[in-house]
Amino acid sequence: MRGRLDPSTLMLNAAVYAVLAFIVLPIITIVPMSFGENNYLEFPPTGFTFAWYAEYFGDRRWQAATMLSLQVAVLTAIAASVIGTMATYAMVRGARGLGSLFQVLLIGPIIVPHIALAVGLYLFFQTIGLAGTLPGFVIAHTVLALPFVVFTVAAAMSRVDADLEAAAMSCGASRFTAFRLVTLPLILPNVLSGALFAFIISFDEPVVSFFLTGIRDKTLPRRMFDDIEQNLTPIIPAIAVLLTLLSVAILLGAYVLRTRAERTGLASADD
Amino acid sequence: MTAAARPRLRFLSSDGRRIGTAATMLLLAPFFALLIFAFLYPLGRLLAVSVLEPTPTIDNYVRVVGNPVYAKVLLRTLWISGLVTLLALVLAYPVAFVMTRVRGVVAAFVTACVLLPFWSSVLARTAAWAVLLQREGVANTLLQWLGITDAPVRLLYTEGAVVVAMTHVLLPFMILPIYGALRNIPPDYMRAAALLGAGRGRAFLEVMLPLSLPGVASGSILVFLTALGFFVTPSLLGSPQEMMIATLISQQIREVLDWPFAAALVGVLTLVVSLIALAFSKAVRFDRLMRAEA
């Protein structure tokens, strides 16, 4: 079926390329826009300057927002990967019974719109003084990231032979030692890539941060939102480019971890 | 050991392939605690507010549905979400189809393009559309160049802008499930259809399309439900006169400070989303991962 040049195939390919252009071009236009000299956004941009990047790194408030987002993201990554791994291990290796409740709670944060969760958390956190605080952000983002960590770790755990821990125990290891020395090394790549997903989800998260933000402590997405609304200058595309580079680096890292996991150690023992 | 010692042992210790009940509960505690404290309770409390304040009443909900202004917001949200879903489906299907047919460098290129949106934040993409749809922006220039319009048209802050931008953001969520479903169709089916005399068009319509419907369904549900609750894009690109429900909720909380009403709006949104998700729960396959036998 390849290589046929009849009209219908040509039209199909043309349509597909048009859709791909639709997807890609708006995103790509961000890059040149970040170098424009005027302090309003235009495409194509006039002039060429790195000034906006400089302003981002130099501005105290942008840096504060970035710092806050980084802190939240790192803590979220740690919390989500630890809690998620523990829960996944318990679900796969543990006593049966809570299966359906677990599943419902797991996909809850995915199904329920973020705005519902954002508003609910805002209301609740206001009354207990967590709104706009670092712990508040971390708790909220961990809830959002948990399902993805669980899926990633579960995929690895399902590939680990259940008998491996039993074999380790027959060699004299306690259950925890068996987990530490046998299971954990085998699922570690997935735990780490789950942590990276959690990082990205937290770092880019706009909706919950929007509502939980206080007056002073804004996360990076919240500041970007405000600026897009009120004061759209090329600094936004500049930050977007930097964020994209960071995302690409992180997602590549997660990809490398996962493919490495498939090559070493997880090949099953049949032949 | 006596019979009395046995039940305690079962609870505490493991027996080979499974860890004991105590350990299981301990490991699951943080997960359940977090989800109850920061998901179930806040939502529940919000829904409680919607029916309990200022006095126990369902007035807030009556307002949502009864007041024509707000009812219009609901309908508009459904309408825009539906439109976005349809548009995304029309654009996504050919791409998913071609993805199953290409190999090598072309396949890598197409996949990279489809996944590109995942690497940039939704704020960045929304900002890009804001620029493209400006009066002096690329879209207007293109329209005039193509001769469709004579002068710059107001594109930004319209329903159209919201539809286009949301389709752009949600397109990958439609492409990937359809691609997954198409990929799972064994090539023998199409060959069998050809052998039995079907032309390519018929074979596609009668064999491939029906078999890809599960993917179409999951993608559509995903896009539709996400679009219903979408906040960033409608708030930044839409006009205040043509709000979607998320923007309305935000306005009620931050400007009007009418909590009970906002809570009712959230309640309606969550209810609609949950009902649709429940009805189509077969299309959501997360349980497969958890089914690992220990």
Added chain:
Amino acid sequence: MVTTRANGASISIDRLEKRFGAVRAVDGVSIDIAAGEFLALLGPSGSGKTTVLMSIAGFDFPSDGRILIDGADCTYTPANHRNLGMVFQRYTLFPHLSVLDNVAFPLKMRGLAKAERHARAAEALATVRLAGYGDRRPAQLSGGQQQRVALARAIVYRPRVLLMDEPLSALDKNLREEMQLEIKRLHSQLGITVVFVTHDQGEALTMADRVAVLKDGRVQQIGPARDLYERPATLFTAGFIGEMNFLPCDAAAVGDTIEVRVGTAGRWTLPAGVAVDPLAPGERALLAIRPERVTLAETGASNVVPARVGDIVYAGAALLVIGTAEDGTELRARLPGAADLRSLKPGDTVGFHFPAEAILLYRAGPAR
């Protein structure tokens, strides 16, 4: 033929029971295993043999009963404290560790220093004839080699009992026979007690000192291979071990001799000793005989069943003659390959001769 050396531990399984709700996976199993003995637990799937093994290992706590190892009650001791060696069905080597580290793992659990661990692990690898493979990863080894590494890992800390859960079922036939010899050799060399679970009766008979046949959670029979083969104690064991012909008949008279009426083959008089189950006159019974004890003879003579030949299969060392008796029962005779069948062909009627000394008589009906 039980080897009793000081290196093995005795195991006593005392009225073991394991219930899953209403299902009894193990229903009152009692077996005494002598120190250094090689015992096979043989049975079809669902017979409870793996559950018994897991109870000895400590991976399954029984609902009732006790497990005693060298006289000490270990019923509820956690698996990692029992100091037993175990080999699993699918090798279960740690994929992220080298072969040497795999074998050294139990020594690491026991707190040995690295140098000594590695030295002893290398020794164990030499014992299973895999010296020099220490640096490889499990995935780089063949199935047979992996199973040998698993063996090395199970014995490196000199346990007194070795438990094996169908370890050879994942290997292909030639490899299996080679490994059977390997395991037997290891057993005589080390003198440890071995409990070996299998569903392959040929394997059990060739390897074990004694075989315990299990069905539905109960022991049908336990004894040396020859006893099991030549005088199976139950109908199930008779049919499960080796090939057996079963011919329905009626017990006409029971006394110093037993008279049976065999369909249209007349009445046969048999010595009382052939009855494995006690029989009452008039009871339906089953005549059992091994195919290799059956010979061909003229119809009409005593102890001969006429049958129509269905198939004659030549298999090099043996000839298999399959025939159908008048009541529809299929009968098989295994003759030496060189036997002269005088141009016997399918469709002919021939007599299947059942020598009285080779006959076993069982009560017909569901096996206990």
